[in-house]
Amino acid sequence: MKKRYTLFFCLLFLGARASAQGNGPGIRGARAAALGYTSTTLHDVWAVGNNAAGLGQLTRPEVGFYAENRFLLPSFNTAALAVALPLGEVVENRPKNGVVGFEAQRFGGKLYAEQRLGAAYGYRGGQVSVGARLDVLQVSIEGLGSCRAMALSLGGQAEIVPKKLVFGAYLYNLNQARLARYQDERVPTVLRAGLGYQPTEKVLLTVETEKDVDHDADFRAGLEYQVLEVLQVRAGFAALSEQTTGGVGFRAGQLRIDYAAAWQTALGLSQYLSLHLPLTKPAQP
Amino acid sequence: MSQRVRGCFRVTFWLGFVWLLCWVRPTQAQQFPRPTPDLDRLVQELFADQQSDDVPYEDLYETLLLYYQTPLNLNLANREELRGLLLLSEVQISQLLEHRQQVGPLLSLYELQSIDGFDLRTIYRVAPFVTVTDAGPNAARGPLWQRVLHEDNNALFLRYERVLQPRRGYTAADTTSMGRLTSRYLGSPDKLLLRYRVSHTKDFSVGFTAEKDAGEPLAWQPSQRRYGADFMSAHVVVQERGRLKTLALGDYQLQFGQGLLLSSGLQVGKGGETITTIRRSSLGVRPYSSVLESTFFRGAAATVAVSSTVRATAFASYKHVDANHQQSLDSLDGFTEYSSGVLVSGLHRTATELANRKSLGEAIGGGNLTYTSRSGHLAVGLTAVGTHYNRALLRRAELYNAYEFRGQNNLAAGVHYSYVLRNLLLFGETARSSSGGVGTVNGLLASLAPNVDAAVLYRSYARDFHTFYGNALGENSRNINERGLYLGLKVRPAAGWEISAYYDQFWFPWLRYRVGAPSHGHDWLLRLAYTPTKTSLLYAQLRTRLKDYNANNPRPLPLPEPTLRHSLLLFYDTNPTSMFSLRTRVQGTRYREGEGPRRTGYVLAQDVSYTFGRYLRLSGRYALFDTDDYDTRQYVFEQDVLYAFSVPALYGQGTRTYLLAEVRCNRHLTLWLRYADTHYRNQTTIGSGLDLIEGNRRSEVKAQARYRF
Numbered sequence: 001m002k003k004r005y006t007l008f009f010c011l012l013f014l015g016a017r018a019s020a021q022g023n024g025p026g027i028r029g030a031r032a033a034a035l036g037y038t039s040t041t042l043h044d045v046w047a048v049g050n051n052a053a054g055l056g057q058l059t060r061p062e063v064g065f066y067a068e069n070r071f072l073l074p075s076f077n078t079a080a081l082a083v084a085l086p087l088g089e090v091v092e093n094r095p096k097n098g099v100v101g102f103e104a105q106r107f108g109g110k111l112y113a114e115q116r117l118g119a120a121y122g123y124r125g126g127q128v129s130v131g132a133r134l135d136v137l138q139v140s141i142e143g144l145g146s147c148r149a150m151a152l153s154l155g156g157q158a159e160i161v162p163k164k165l166v167f168g169a170y171l172y173n174l175n176q177a178r179l180a181r182y183q184d185e186r187v188p189t190v191l192r193a194g195l196g197y198q199p200t201e202k203v204l205l206t207v208e209t210e211k212d213v214d215h216d217a218d219f220r221a222g223l224e225y226q227v228l229e230v231l232q233v234r235a236g237f238a239a240l241s242e243q244t245t246g247g248v249g250f251r252a253g254q255l256r257i258d259y260a261a262a263w264q265t266a267l268g269l270s271q272y273l274s275l276h277l278p279l280t281k282p283a284q285p
Numbered sequence: 286m287s288q289r290v291r292g293c294f295r296v297t298f299w300l301g302f303v304w305l306l307c308w309v310r311p312t313q314a315q316q317f318p319r320p321t322p323d324l325d326r327l328v329q330e331l332f333a334d335q336q337s338d339d340v341p342y343e344d345l346y347e348t349l350l351l352y353y354q355t356p357l358n359l360n361l362a363n364r365e366e367l368r369g370l371l372l373l374s375e376v377q378i379s380q381l382l383e384h385r386q387q388v389g390p391l392l393s394l395y396e397l398q399s400i401d402g403f404d405l406r407t408i409y410r411v412a413p414f415v416t417v418t419d420a421g422p423n424a425a426r427g428p429l430w431q432r433v434l435h436e437d438n439n440a441l442f443l444r445y446e447r448v449l450q451p452r453r454g455y456t457a458a459d460t461t462s463m464g465r466l467t468s469r470y471l472g473s474p475d476k477l478l479l480r481y482r483v484s485h486t487k488d489f490s491v492g493f494t495a496e497k498d499a500g501e502p503l504a505w506q507p508s509q510r511r512y513g514a515d516f517m518s519a520h521v522v523v524q525e526r527g528r529l530k531t532l533a534l535g536d537y538q539l540q541f542g543q544g545l546l547l548s549s550g551l552q553v554g555k556g557g558e559t560i561t562t563i564r565r566s567s568l569g570v571r572p573y574s575s576v577l578e579s580t581f582f583r584g585a586a587a588t589v590a591v592s593s594t595v596r597a598t599a600f601a602s603y604k605h606v607d608a609n610h611q612q613s614l615d616s617l618d619g620f621t622e623y624s625s626g627v628l629v630s631g632l633h634r635t636a637t638e639l640a641n642r643k644s645l646g647e648a649i650g651g652g653n654l655t656y657t658s659r660s661g662h663l664a665v666g667l668t669a670v671g672t673h674y675n676r677a678l679l680r681r682a683e684l685y686n687a688y689e690f691r692g693q694n695n696l697a698a699g700v701h702y703s704y705v706l707r708n709l710l711l712f713g714e715t716a717r718s719s720s721g722g723v724g725t726v727n728g729l730l731a732s733l734a735p736n737v738d739a740a741v742l743y744r745s746y747a748r749d750f751h752t753f754y755g756n757a758l759g760e761n762s763r764n765i766n767e768r769g770l771y772l773g774l775k776v777r778p779a780a781g782w783e784i785s786a787y788y789d790q791f792w793f794p795w796l797r798y799r800v801g802a803p804s805h806g807h808d809w810l811l812r813l814a815y816t817p818t819k820t821s822l823l824y825a826q827l828r829t830r831l832k833d834y835n836a837n838n839p840r841p842l843p844l845p846e847p848t849l850r851h852s853l854l855l856f857y858d859t860n861p862t863s864m865f866s867l868r869t870r871v872q873g874t875r876y877r878e879g880e881g882p883r884r885t886g887y888v889l890a891q892d893v894s895y896t897f898g899r900y901l902r903l904s905g906r907y908a909l910f911d912t913d914d915y916d917t918r919q920y921v922f923e924q925d926v927l928y929a930f931s932v933p934a935l936y937g938q939g940t941r942t943y944l945l946a947e948v949r950c951n952r953h954l955t956l957w958l959r960y961a962d963t964h965y966r967n968q969t970t971i972g973s974g975l976d977l978i979e980g981n982r983r984s985e986v987k988a989q990a991r992y993r994f
Contacts, residue, residue, distance in 0.1 A: 199776060200734040221788070223774065225733045235741065235772060237788045242807055244770050244790050263770075265792050265805045 023114060023137055023179065023187045024212065025049070025153070025172035028066055028080060028103075030272035034247025034260035035222025036236020038206035040168030041157060041196030043129075045276045048082045048101035048120045051155040051170040051192075052131025055099040055122030059090045064276030071267040075109035082276075098123035111142045127159040137187060139179060149177040151187050166196040189213050194220075202226040206236075216240055224249075234260070247272070254278050322413035324350055325924050326822070329856065330410075331371060331558045346930040347575055349553070354928070355438060355484045356416040359397075360390040362486075364661035369566035371558065372411045375710045376732045377402045382661070391417045402735065409819060416486075423488045423525060433491060437993075439483035444926065444989040446476035447499070450982065454500060454634070454975030470500035470634040470975060477514070482574050490572040493519035500634030500975075510605060510643050515633055518581070522572040530596060531588040536573040536581050539600060539754075540565065541653045542701025542714035543726045545764060546670045548756040549573070549580045555758070557812050557826060559773035559785040560730055560738045563758060564712050567655065567664065567701070569598060578631030579606065580754070582649060594659060599652040605643035607631070610676070623679040627753075635975070646675035649754075662705040668716070669698040672753055685796035688722075688749040688766070695719050695751050708732045714757065722750030724764055726757045728771075740773035740787075748795035760791045760808065768792050783814040801843030804833035821859035828852045836879055846879035868892035870908075876917045886910075886917030888935060892924065902947040910935040926957035926989035939965040939981075953994070959987040 029046030032039035039050035045062040047054025062084045070076035081104050088097035101120040108114055115138045122131035133153045140146035151173040158167045170192045177187040194208030204224040211217045222236030222245070232249035247260030260272040328346060357366060359381065367378045380402045385391070394417050397403045426432050454470035461467055476499045482492030495514040497503060504511045520535035538549030544565040553562040570588055573581040586600035608624035624645055633642045655666035672695045680686040699716025713727030728742030744759060748766040755764050758771070769791035776784045792805035808831070814824040829852075833845035855871040874886040890908035897903070904924050912918055918936035924945055925931045935941055943961035950956060962984040965971060971978040 197776075197778070199737050199778065203733045203737050205737075205774070205776065221786075223733075223739060223772075225731070225739070235739075237772060237790070239788070239807070239809065242790060242805075244772070244788075265790065 023139065023149075023151075025170070025190050025192075026078070026107075028082065028274075029064070029276075030066070030068075030247055030258035030260040030274040031224075031234065031249060033068065033262060033270075033272040034234035034236060034245050034249075034258070035204075035206050035224060036208075036220040036243075036245050037238050038194055038196075038208040038220045038222045038236065040155070040170045040192045040194040040208055041166045041206055042168075043157065045082055045084045045101070046274070047122065047131070048084055048103045048133075049080070049105070049118065051157065051168055052101070052120035052122045052133045052153070053124075053129040053155040053157040053168065053170075055084055055101050055120060055131055056124030056129040056157075057094060057122075058084050058086055058099045059093060059095060060282065061085045061279040062276055063279060064274060066272075066274040068270065068272045070270045071264070072269055072271075075111065076107075077109070078105065078107040080105040094124045113140050114138070115140075122155075127162065129157040131155045135173075137177070137179075147179050149179050149187055151175065151177045164198055167194075168196065169193040210240075243270075322353065324353075324928075325922065326858065327353075327410075328922055328930075329557070329858075331553055331556060331562060346932075347928055350928055351574055352571075353414045354482070355486050355490065356414055358486045359394075359415050359417050360385065362415075365566050365568065365657075365664070368561070368564065369568050370411060370414060371553065371561045372414070373407065374402075374561065374732060374738060375705065375730055376708065376735075377407065379705070393417055405819065406816060423485075429489065429523065432485065433483055433489060436483050436485050438485060439994055440481070441992045441994070442478065442480040442928070442989060443992075444476075444478040444480075444929065444987070446478075446985065446987045447474055448978075449984040449986065450971075450978045450980060452972070452975065453977040468635045468637065468975065471636065471639065472497070472500050472502035472634060474499050478576065479514075480574060482572075484572070487525050489524065490520065490522040490574075492572065492574045493517075494574055494576060496576045498632055498634070501632070516576060516578050516631065518573060518576075520572045520574065522570070528590050529587065530590050531570045531586070531598075533570045533572060533586045536583050537586050537600075538571045538573045538581055539586065539598075539653075540568045540571065541598075541655070541668050542567060542666060542699065543712060543728075543757045545701070545714040545716050545724055545726055545755045545757045546668050546697050546699055546752055547651075547653075547754055549582070549754060555760075555771070555787065555789060555808065555810070557785060557810070557824075559787045559810070559812075560740045560775050563728055563740045563742050563771065563773060564710070564730060565757065567666070567703070569596075569653075570600070576631075579627070579629040582754075595654065595656050597652065597654050600650065602647075602649040604647055606645050606647050607633075607638075607641050607643060608645035608676070608678075609641050610644055613679075623677040624674075625679060625681050627678070648673045648675075664701075664703040666701050667698070668701065668714075669696070670752075670754065671696045685798055685800070688720075688795060690718075690720070690751040690753075695753070697752055697755075699724075716750075716752065716755075718749075718751040720749045720751055722747035722765075724750040724752065724755075724757075736777040738775040740771070742769075742771040742773075744769050744771075760789070760806075761793075761797075766793050766795045766797065768794065781816045783812075783816075785812045785814070786810060799834050800845050801835050802833075802845050804845050806830070806832035806847070808832075821857075823857050824855075826852075826854040826856075828854075834878065848878045849876070851875045864896040866892075866894040868894075870921065872919050872921060874912075874917045874919065884913040884917045886912030886919050886936070888919040888921055890921055890941070894924075900949045904945040904947075906941070906943050908935075908941040909939075910941060911938045912936045923961070926959055926987055927955075927991065929987070929989070931961070933963070935963070937965050937968060939963060939968075953992055955991045957987075957989040957991075959985075961985045961987075 027033055027037050027039045028049035032042060032050055042050055043054035043057040045064040064082045066080040068078045084099055084101040086095035086099045088095050099122050103118040105116045116135050118133055118135045120133035122129060135151040138146055138148045152175050153172045155170040160167055172190040173187045176189050179185045179187055190212045192208055192210045194206060197205045202225060206222040208220045209217055218238060218240035220238045224232055224234045226232050230251045234247045236245045243262045243264045245260060245262040249258040255277050258274045262270040364378055367373055380400050384400045394412060397408050455474050458466040458469045477497045480494045484490035496516040497514045501515040503513055505513055518536045520537060522533045524531050539547040540549060541547045548565060570586045582602035583604040584602035588596055588598040591597050607628040611623055613621050613623055628641060633639050649672050651670035653666055653668045655664060657664045674693050677693050679691045680689045695718055697716050697718040699714055701714035703712040708731060710730040715725040717723045724746040726744040731739045733739055742758060745768045746764045750765055752764050757764050759767050760769060761767050769789060771787060771789040773787040788809045790807045794803055810828040812824055812826040816822050830850045832848055834848045835843040836846045853873045857869045860866040870890040872888040876884045888908055888910045890906055892906045894904040910919055915936050918934045920932050920934055923931045923943060941963045945959045948956040965981045968981050971983050
């Protein structure tokens with residue numbers, strides 16, 4: 001019984017404070033989680049879910065696996081698998097015809113679950129990248145059945161100062177997809193905009209604001225520091241949900257492993273783990 | 286050869302020898318003329334904008350600034366002392382020490398420019414507080430009494446202050462309905478301060494202070510420990526006498542580790558300087574010459590170098606502190622009489638305040654043992670502090686006091702550490718008090734790049750952790766019942782630009798005053814500073830604080846609700862010429878309790894300073910304020926006579942003006958005169974209680990003389 005109450009409270013909390021799930025865009029990858037959930041300016045394989053524009057900078061096919069658990073509750077698990085494939089030959093550090101990405105994700109447990117399949121495309125042209133993504137969402141609640149919806153998202157990234165300052169924006173679900181006629185339940189429409197600043201090659205600072213139509217604006221910030229060639233440490237916070245985050249990233253050969261933890265005063269610990277791996281050897285210059 | 290010629294020769298020889306001696310004396314390098322410290326600006330840059338009345342800020346800032354009164358010798362200062370300046374980053378300190386090791390002592394301040402990591406802004410900021418002299422031993426400058434007599438860094442201050450309007454506390458007493466006389470202030474409305482101090486860094490400090498607050502009577506009653514002025518303090522401190530590193534007699538302060546057990550009034554806390562102020566410096570035994578009547582020790586303290594890397598400090602203090610005196614009605618308490626707490630205001634104006642004055646004997650003893658590695662990179666230490674009160678302390682029987690200290694004795698012991706690892710500085714302190722409560726504070730400062738600094742600090746003070754002289758970083762004014770995580774950042778993205786920010790999350794596991802449940806909150810600050818030229822500074826600062834307080838509605842049970850305060854500060858300071866300076870300040874606050882109405886407070890202040898030749902400097906301010914209520918009151922820093930501070934709380938509507946004159950009569954004597962006036966609109970009385978003024982004006986005059994022998 002107590003567990004039920006906790007779950008109910010958490011769902012309420014999640015619905016009201018952290019638009020992480022509840023069909024929202026969420027974040028992908030433990031790197032973004034460790035950076036206080038700032039994700040719009042990043043450009044790794046997880047851009048497939050964070051901001052499709054970031055895909056445009058991938059020069060090799062990559063595959064990634066991501067798992068998260070919120071507040072140590074088994075019903076709050078998320079798992080995702082992503083693939084990114086550059087199209088055409090690589091010229092000046094960018095694929096000529098852009099990059100296409102696919103993602104499958106599942107959140108929840110037996111009582112309540114969300115699945116999504118996404119296809120994304122990102123293209124980089126000079127200092128500006130653009131991207132788009134199409135999601136097919138499915139929500140299933142035990143005893144109530146399930147429903148589906150399609151959501152379209154757009155993203156962009158621009159280098160304001162080359163290699164130093166990047167601006168990113170991401171609009172999730174611009175078509176305001178409807179999940180159910182009952183009470184006109186819709187998939188949240190979320191707009192994110194952020195800046196990424198690299199004062200030196202070893203340091204990355206990110207700030208981001210997120211506005212969900214139905215909720216207050218969130219402010220987030222993160223810091224990444226490359227301690228060693230193979231080790232990165234990260235820290236950040238998200239103001240609206242009052243979470244402090246931290247994490248590490250390792251590189252083992254071609255494999256990258258990221259871990260993050262987030263702390264919320266009332267609800268406790270959340271943990272994130274992701275791995276990603278290029279599928280081909282780096283091109284020999 | 287005749288006697289005469291020989292005598293001539295001898296004289297010539299000796300003259301020549303003396304001349305040669307003079308000539309081979311180390312030539313005095315060209316000295317950078319030490320600029321007068323712009324304390325006002327330093328305060329702006331270092332301190333937080335305070336938002337409460339329960340801390341005597343004005344005295345606190347003075348305490349902190351007296352630390353800067355004795356300039357630090359860059360050729361002798363160790364790592365910890367350099368950190369204590371709060372103006373240098375760890376990397377800069379390391380570079381300076383390395384430079385000293387490789388090139389030898391600095392010959393002049395100009396040399397700082399040649400050290401990696403020292404930009405002009407840093408040099409201008411530290412210049413008023415440091416000196417560069419040849420690092421000869423003290424003894425070479427003659428015996429101690431002569432060094433004291435000939436020291437240039439000495440000053441006698443005499444300060445006078447008074448509110449011009451009559452206040453209720455100074456009128457004749459009325460008779461209450463019960464037939465008793467109402468309470469009144471027993472002394473005159475004048476505030477007086479006399480202070481003398483002579484000091485030389487790493488050598489000695491001698492000083493005394495006498496102070497009488499407004500309303501305090503001057504009285505000679507040795508039986509009640511009253512010897513003229515209400516507050517008297519004196520100290521003699523000698524340093525660097527061979528193995529004896531410091532010996533302090535009289536009033537002194539102690540600061541070790543992160544100040545969890547011993548931190549005497551030298552703290553800045555969360556503010557616009559988001560990195561260096563997070564860490565406390567182990568400054569050890571320091572002379573006390575301030576007027577905070579509760580944050581010092583009285584007795585003796587000594588630091589001895591056991592070996593070149595180990596230093597031991599022992600101290601003993603006995604003084605009387607203010608506390609009320611109550612008889613216990615409950616035999617279960619185990620004591621017949623008790624005090625409900627130590628009073629720290631230091632005001633003794635009415636019969637009640639005088640009855641509580643120095644009524645509780647407090648004996649403190651303890652020590653510290655610190656090992657510092659030769660490079661200064663590693664420091665580990667132990668601190669123990671035992672406190673004994675001659676009457677039990679027992680706070681009011683409220684639920685939020687359930688875990689507060691009760692009884693007569695407290696022994697707290699802890700370990701502290703500090704370690705430099707490449708570009709990281711790790712530090713912390715953990716202590717346990719007699720109650721079994723544990724407090725710990727740990728942090729790191731990291732220079733991630735030449736232009737990026739970051740800080741992290743975690744603290745956890747148990748609800749039953751008791752420290753009386755500790756003041757490590759925290760949201761509460763005392764280190765009890767708090768856990769928190771602080772993240773700080775400072776970035777200099779381009780020349781002249783600086784972005785500082787912090788985000789601090791805190792939670793209080795137990796109830797607090799006005800908060801009837803465990804609660805939490807956060808606090809963040811963002812400051813953007815731009816120095817287009819070396820003579821102008823522009824910054825914008827945004828701060829938000831969210832904390833829980835009991836709602837004001839009449840409920841049977843208190844219900845904490847989130848209280849949100851946004852503060853904005855815009856500050857512009859420019860010196861179009863070296864004689865003329867302009868300062869503009871805009872401050873605003875938005876305050877909201879739960880779902881209640883939004884309330885705002887606003888201040889716009891314009892300052893002008895002009896220097897007339899060498900002898901006179903005039904400064905003035907005209908400020909307009911408009912706040913909805915007392916909760917949105919505005920604290921605005923004001924320029925004041927040297928080492929004094931005024932940070933009045935402005936609320937209601939009206940204007941605030943002041944005029945300050947600094948007159949340099951001659952080499953020895955400088956005078957300051959200040960007249961300040963607050964003119965309220967739509968009010969017929971100001972203040973309340975004994976400070977009530979009939980009318981809509983409140984004016985203060987202040988005068989100070991400094992004489993240098």
